[in-house]
Amino acid sequence: GQQLNQSPQSMFIQEGEDVSMNCTSSSIFNTWLWYKQDPGEGPVLLIALYKAGELTSNGRLTAQFGITRKDSFLNISASIPSDVGIYFCAGQLRAGGTSYGKLTFGQGTILTVHP
Amino acid sequence: GAGVSQSPRYKVAKRGQDVALRCDPISGHVSLFWYQQALGQGPEFLTYFQNEAQLDKSGLPSDRFFAERPEGSVSTLKIQRTQQEDSAVYLCASSARVIHRGVSSYNEQFFGPGTRLTVL
Numbered sequence: 363g364q365q366l367n368q369s370p371q372s373m374f375i376q377e378g379e380d381v382s383m384n385c386t387s388s389s390i391f392n393t394w395l396w397y398k399q400d401p402g403e404g405p406v407l408l409i410a411l412y413k414a415g416e417l418t419s420n421g422r423l424t425a426q427f428g429i430t431r432k433d434s435f436l437n438i439s440a441s442i443p444s445d446v447g448i449y450f451c452a453g454q455l456r457a458g459g460t461s462y463g464k465l466t467f468g469q470g471t472i473l474t475v476h477p
Numbered sequence: 478g479a480g481v482s483q484s485p486r487y488k489v490a491k492r493g494q495d496v497a498l499r500c501d502p503i504s505g506h507v508s509l510f511w512y513q514q515a516l517g518q519g520p521e522f523l524t525y526f527q528n529e530a531q532l533d534k535s536g537l538p539s540d541r542f543f544a545e546r547p548e549g550s551v552s553t554l555k556i557q558r559t560q561q562e563d564s565a566v567y568l569c570a571s572s573a574r575v576i577h578r579g580v581s582s583y584n585e586q587f588f589g590p591g592t593r594l595t596v597l
Contacts, residue, residue, distance in 0.1 A: 365519055404481070404568050404588025405520065450519050462533055463572065464510060465586065467519030 364389075368451050368468030375441055376476050383449060383471045384435040391453030394427050394434040395465070399448045408449075409436070412456075441475050448472050479503060481589035483569050489595045490559045498554045498592045502571030509552050510586060511544055514566040523567075526552060527574065559596045566591040 368385045375381060385394070393412055397405035409420050411427035411434060418425055424437045434451055452465040482501045490496050502509050507528055512520035513536075523542070525533040528549035537544070541559075546552040556563055570586040 365521070368519075403590050404570070406588070407585050410585070452519075462525045462527070463508065463574070463586070464522045464525055464533065464536075465512075465520070467521070469517075469519050 364466055366451055366453060366466060366468035368471055370471060371469065372472040372474070374474045374476065377441060377443060379441055381438040381441055381445075381473060382435060383451075384433065385451030385453075385468045386433045387453055387466075388432070389453075390431040391466070392431065392456050393454040394425070395452045395454060396423075396425050396434070396436045397450045397452060397467075399450060399470075401447075405450055438473075441473075443475050443477055446473055446475050481569055481571055481587050483567075483589040483592050485592060486590065487593050487595075489597065491597055492559060492561060494559050494596075495555065495557045496559055496594060498556075498567050498594070500552045500554070500569030500571075500589060502550065502552070502569065503573075503587055504550075505573065506571035506587075507549075507574045508572045508586075509546060510570045510572075511552070511554050512568040512570065513538075514568055514591070516565070520568050523554070556594075559594075561596050564594055564596045566593050 366385050366387045395410045396408045399405045409425040414431050415429050416427045422439045448470045450470050451468040484499045509526040511523040514520040522536040524544045526546040541557045543555045568591045569589045572586045573584045
């Protein structure tokens with residue numbers, strides 16, 4: 363099935379460093395979302411973006427919805443050990459049609475933070 | 478708690494066995510999704526229910542996969558004659574669907590912890 367192209371696949375960083383990851387798609391989405399998944403758990407929503415060009419922050423997290431509606435990035439500033447996990451981007455088609463809000467996910471970015 | 482729950486959390490099946498995976502969504506959530514997450518991959522859509530109606534089953538990989546939600550709450554994903562390639566984590570998500578000015582919008586999908594299926 364279709365998956366979004368997410369990079370990098372993994373990152374090993376020192377505590378306190380900033381992190382950036384991005385996601386691209388061959389098709390347009392009108393909602394972009396970023397999730398974090400811890401081992402043995404389901405994904406948890408971090409940030410949702412609803413408008414092309416939108417820049418949204420949630421604490422140390424900042425995400426942007428690309429102008430073309432085919433890409434998004436997530437930045438994490440001043441990383442801490444509890445940021446460890448797998449981060450997924452997801453695209454969603456809103457408002458009618460037959461998508462019903464199903465999510466199309468990227469392959470994930472594995473983040474490791476060294477104290 | 479009041480989150481999405483799934484059972485069992487782990488299931489080991491011999492190839493050829495049938496399995497049934499259960500999802501208890503958040504009470505009152507109209508929408509229910511099933512996703513399949515292979516090792517090292519992101520979740521992939523399997524099927525969608527709005528109340529008891531299965532409106533989209535385009536992601537089901539074969540006719541061995543069957544899902545139901547007969548009373549519009551609990552859902553069961555059944556896999557018949559399991560194969561090794563069925564080994565994955567099966568995630569359930571629910572959301573409250575909102576219609577505003579005649580236009581559907583989709584609230585946050587809350588995911589359960591998943592069922593890890595291993596087929597030997």
